[in-house]
Amino acid sequence: MNDVVGALQKAGLEVRADAGTLGMYASDASLYRIPPLAVVRPRHVDEVAAALAVARATGVPLTSRGAGTSVAGNAVGRGIVLDFSRHLNRVLSVDPDARTAVVEPGTVHAVLQKAVTRHGVRFGPDPSTHPRCTIGGMIGNNACGSRSLAYGRTSDNVAGLEVLTAAGEHVDTTQPAGPLVTDLDAVIKRHLATARTEFDRFGRQVSGYAVQHLLPERFDLTQALVGSEGTLAVITQATVKLVVDAPVRVVVVLGFRDIVAAGEAAPAVVAHGPTSCEGLDSRLIDVLVARRGPAAVPPPRGGAWLFVELAGDDLGEVESRARRLAADGIGEEALVVTDPLVQAQLWRIREDGAGLAGRAPSDRPAWPGWEDAAVPPQRLGAYLARFDELVASYKLTSAPFGHFGDGCMHVRLDFPLGEPGGTKVLRDFLTDAAKLVGEFGGSLSGEHGDGRARSELLPHMYSADAIALFAAIKHAFDPGNLLNPGVLVDPDPVDADVRPAGRFPLKSLAMAYPHDGGDLAQAVHRCTGVGKCRADNSAAGGVMCPSYLATREEKDSTRGRARVLQEVVRGELTWSDPSVHDALDLCLSCKGCASDCPTGIDMATYKSEVLHQTYKKKLRPRSHYTLGRLPFWARLAGWTPRLANLGMRLPGIGGLLLWLAGVDKRRTVPAFARRPFRRTFRPEAGGKPVVLFADSFSDAFSPEAAMATVRVLRAAGYEPRLPSGAVCCGLTWITTGQLDAAKKILTRTVAALAPDARAGIPIVGIEPSCTAVLRSDIHELLPGDEDAAAVAGSVHTLAELLTQTPGWTPPDLSGVEIVAQPHCHHHAVLGWKTDADLLKATGAQVRRLAGCCGLAGNFGVEIGHYEVSVAVAEHQLLPALDAAPDAVVLADGFSCRTQVADLRDRPAVHLAQLLDR
Numbered sequence: 001m002n003d004v005v006g007a008l009q010k011a012g013l014e015v016r017a018d019a020g021t022l023g024m025y026a027s028d029a030s031l032y033r034i035p036p037l038a039v040v041r042p043r044h045v046d047e048v049a050a051a052l053a054v055a056r057a058t059g060v061p062l063t064s065r066g067a068g069t070s071v072a073g074n075a076v077g078r079g080i081v082l083d084f085s086r087h088l089n090r091v092l093s094v095d096p097d098a099r100t101a102v103v104e105p106g107t108v109h110a111v112l113q114k115a116v117t118r119h120g121v122r123f124g125p126d127p128s129t130h131p132r133c134t135i136g137g138m139i140g141n142n143a144c145g146s147r148s149l150a151y152g153r154t155s156d157n158v159a160g161l162e163v164l165t166a167a168g169e170h171v172d173t174t175q176p177a178g179p180l181v182t183d184l185d186a187v188i189k190r191h192l193a194t195a196r197t198e199f200d201r202f203g204r205q206v207s208g209y210a211v212q213h214l215l216p217e218r219f220d221l222t223q224a225l226v227g228s229e230g231t232l233a234v235i236t237q238a239t240v241k242l243v244v245d246a247p248v249r250v251v252v253v254l255g256f257r258d259i260v261a262a263g264e265a266a267p268a269v270v271a272h273g274p275t276s277c278e279g280l281d282s283r284l285i286d287v288l289v290a291r292r293g294p295a296a297v298p299p300p301r302g303g304a305w306l307f308v309e310l311a312g313d314d315l316g317e318v319e320s321r322a323r324r325l326a327a328d329g330i331g332e333e334a335l336v337v338t339d340p341l342v343q344a345q346l347w348r349i350r351e352d353g354a355g356l357a358g359r360a361p362s363d364r365p366a367w368p369g370w371e372d373a374a375v376p377p378q379r380l381g382a383y384l385a386r387f388d389e390l391v392a393s394y395k396l397t398s399a400p401f402g403h404f405g406d407g408c409m410h411v412r413l414d415f416p417l418g419e420p421g422g423t424k425v426l427r428d429f430l431t432d433a434a435k436l437v438g439e440f441g442g443s444l445s446g447e448h449g450d451g452r453a454r455s456e457l458l459p460h461m462y463s464a465d466a467i468a469l470f471a472a473i474k475h476a477f478d479p480g481n482l483l484n485p486g487v488l489v490d491p492d493p494v495d496a497d498v499r500p501a502g503r504f505p506l507k508s509l510a511m512a513y514p515h516d517g518g519d520l521a522q523a524v525h526r527c528t529g530v531g532k533c534r535a536d537n538s539a540a541g542g543v544m545c546p547s548y549l550a551t552r553e554e555k556d557s558t559r560g561r562a563r564v565l566q567e568v569v570r571g572e573l574t575w576s577d578p579s580v581h582d583a584l585d586l587c588l589s590c591k592g593c594a595s596d597c598p599t600g601i602d603m604a605t606y607k608s609e610v611l612h613q614t615y616k617k618k619l620r621p622r623s624h625y626t627l628g629r630l631p632f633w634a635r636l637a638g639w640t641p642r643l644a645n646l647g648m649r650l651p652g653i654g655g656l657l658l659w660l661a662g663v664d665k666r667r668t669v670p671a672f673a674r675r676p677f678r679r680t681f682r683p684e685a686g687g688k689p690v691v692l693f694a695d696s697f698s699d700a701f702s703p704e705a706a707m708a709t710v711r712v713l714r715a716a717g718y719e720p721r722l723p724s725g726a727v728c729c730g731l732t733w734i735t736t737g738q739l740d741a742a743k744k745i746l747t748r749t750v751a752a753l754a755p756d757a758r759a760g761i762p763i764v765g766i767e768p769s770c771t772a773v774l775r776s777d778i779h780e781l782l783p784g785d786e787d788a789a790a791v792a793g794s795v796h797t798l799a800e801l802l803t804q805t806p807g808w809t810p811p812d813l814s815g816v817e818i819v820a821q822p823h824c825h826h827h828a829v830l831g832w833k834t835d836a837d838l839l840k841a842t843g844a845q846v847r848r849l850a851g852c853c854g855l856a857g858n859f860g861v862e863i864g865h866y867e868v869s870v871a872v873a874e875h876q877l878l879p880a881l882d883a884a885p886d887a888v889v890l891a892d893g894f895s896c897r898t899q900v901a902d903l904r905d906r907p908a909v910h911l912a913q914l915l916d917r
Helices: 002-010 045-058 109-117 135-141 179-190 192-197 221-225 259-270 282-292 315-326 340-351 377-393 422-439 451-460 464-477 520-524 546-551 558-569 578-585 592-596 603-615 622-637 641-649 653-661 696-700 703-715 731-735 739-758 768-781 786-794 798-803 824-830 833-842 866-873 877-883 894-904 911-915
Strands: 015-018 037-040 062-065 080-083 091-095 100-103 158-164 170-172 234-241 248-256 276-281 304-312 333-337 688-693 718-721 763-765 817-820 845-848 888-890
Touching (some): 002 015, 002 045, 045 062, 045 234, 062 135, 091 109, 100 109, 109 135, 158 221, 179 192, 192 464, 248 259, 248 315, 259 276, 259 377, 276 282, 276 340, 304 315, 304 340, 451 464, 520 603, 558 578, 558 603, 578 603, 603 739, 688 739, 688 768, 703 718, 703 798, 739 763, 739 768, 768 786, 768 824, 798 911, 817 833, 833 845, 866 894, 888 911
Parallel strands (some): 037 080, 062 080, 817 845, 817 888
Antiparallel strands (some): 015 037, 158 170, 158 234, 248 304
16 A cells, blocks of 8 residues: 555655544445545646556556545545545536536535525535535435425436546546447447336436436436446536525425325325425434434424425415415324424434434444435335334334435444344345345435445346446446446445444443443444534534534544544554544544534543543643643632732743643733632522532633622522532543543532532532533433432523523613624533523624634643634634624633633623623
8 A cells, every 4th residue: 555655646646544544534434344545635637637547557446535426335445535625626617697507526515505596596406414515426426315306316417527537538528429438339239128128217216327328319428427436437527507496485294103104195295396305203303302302393293204395486375385285184293384494493303314313213323234225206105114024024223214205215224233143134134125125116225326335236126137237337437447346336245344343342431421331332333424523514503523624634523533433442443542642632522513413422522531541540741730630720829829920921931831831822821810709709698599610710710700690690589609618520630531530529529519409409500611511521420420410400501590580581782782602512511592592582682603612621722722723713703703893792611701812802701791781
């Protein structure tokens, strides 16, 4: 492999050789064994040709990420991956009159939509992965999405392609000529009867090649290449068609007794002319409720549902159609939704389906392999019934969902890959499932492609002559079998590269992982590679994943880190391996993934575990002894705060102290308060008792926020009191992996708080991150501790307590403009909706920011993190501050307020200070 990397570098290419973190370039790496890859990031088309030339010269296979297929399930052995995520990802031109756009293959779907919607048009196909899937990848797999009833497949929306063949020949598919066309014509003539009878039988027949587009009477090389999964050519440019979107949408949710009844009803629903008809099973909703609590929009009663969207130009006409559908008696109960916000909440459930399905109803990991089979829509109900029987016969569980109007079902299954013989179960099931689809005249894949998971099974769907036809087409394009070998033609066995997850019980784990049976291996294998962490989730108020948005490096995404940790739990990497720490270094421990990742990954917890295991009884980085034990140093400084502040300001000495503490010299360190809050607070008589959890940051650095909290609580009829003795949540010890010490600190804190918690006295936190520790991390560190559970159940945010207080009304803040930066832990663990509702009741004009502020406790001040910290702030926070120079900045998190002061020299206030105005 070193020879290949050397040849690529000699050709002037940007190469990343991934040896210890291979899975980061394959979304199905949790299932498949990925050999070493040389990842090339071509900056222009000539570099694509240069990479192809190296592949030809060395005989090493090549695939493309975002330009014909993703590596998911299709990883080439010891090969070259063209990764277009950093380059060749532009929208080159938009022609609104012709309704076309020219894009490079790495262009993300959402980026294209943003570029064209300002012209009143859009790209039709809309997969649930639209915030991160690429147009090249959609072309490679012939993706469809939820609204294919209205807009069709990707193949229906591509006008032309520019590609490079394995031989390095540039081909414009709108003007095909030369030996390639002659060879293809000869191939089709030899298999003419098969080409005319076995293909294009129904809309979602995606498996294999689109042979129908090579017939002499309808020859279209563009359409023939769509769905070829990167096995025939490398896409370098695409001209896509655009559509005009209907301005009015109404959603009808129909409830059914079970998924079979929903499937049977889909054709009757399609007769009403919807743009979308999506099916969901109660088993999927159960997973959602377990992860996020009861749905904000309860669906109609039933065990399965169809989400049906109707669209048009006139609201009255569309509503009338929706009412007729609802009254048609198709389902047991119907809900008509006209509110766009409620519609968006419903569609989010559907969009998160792939991630939610990563956890089976059995609460075991659910694996890819049989993901998107499709059958003619009129046979879907019968197929679903038989499929459920097949799943049960293998003692597996599933939660199906999908594009029921098109007859396409998505599912993942809890194959027992950790058990002896688990791989055989996988193979046997896939074989029987393929036979079942063939029996129903269906397609192994309805939009994801066949890849390594299903290509071997194509003979259960196609005749021997059709399989020979595929081979002949592949030979005409790629006689050397260079591009993505082992897929579609001469396929690898479905179980050839399966890497069983296994049971890898790691001894002496510090965290409890209660949602994964104490098994870190199960926890990190929650990641199914759907890649939501690679998207900008800020439009939906999301946080995940700030480091990836700053660097655009796969290793800095939640998925990339999960892949590395999967190699740790398999014993392929050690805790202290440099690649492990390189992947985790830029994790801000924001916990955004804990709420935003549909599979429930909690990278902040995993990072703490890695640091704990790596440095247990060993010398730690110096920042762990300083920033990681900041509450301890703050208490010491609290006795002589002026002397401590003077030391930090003295020329030479201050800089040396910062360096010794591991703090970047470009940071301004907050001053210690002249008098800590604990020594300022004086209890008063009267009022309902409430315990104020005065954290170390509020006590030592921001006593004004704590005092404002006291005044607001007293005005609401409460009398705050402090716990006996100093209490601390241990957050800085947790984030730096000093978990033995964190447990001791939390144990002392629980002992101080438990009597009040058991007496029913509420505990109110000031700092969101510390409050979140008492609400959530406490279960990880002190599992089974009844006192800890009592404390966790008694913890409230200020907004939660106030809004539950009879007779309390918020102040009138009409006319006040507020830029609100929710703390990441507030968003992920505590939930910010209560705060949002409270602010709305004040009458203030509030702009809520999404994403992380970038400081994230220790992270942003540590040496080596400054640039990324600022880049994260530049994503949402800083532009919002610059756009509203006179607005009140609301930030409950001490880190957030510090970042605002450091980067924009503006004051920011805690919610208590805002209410205390």
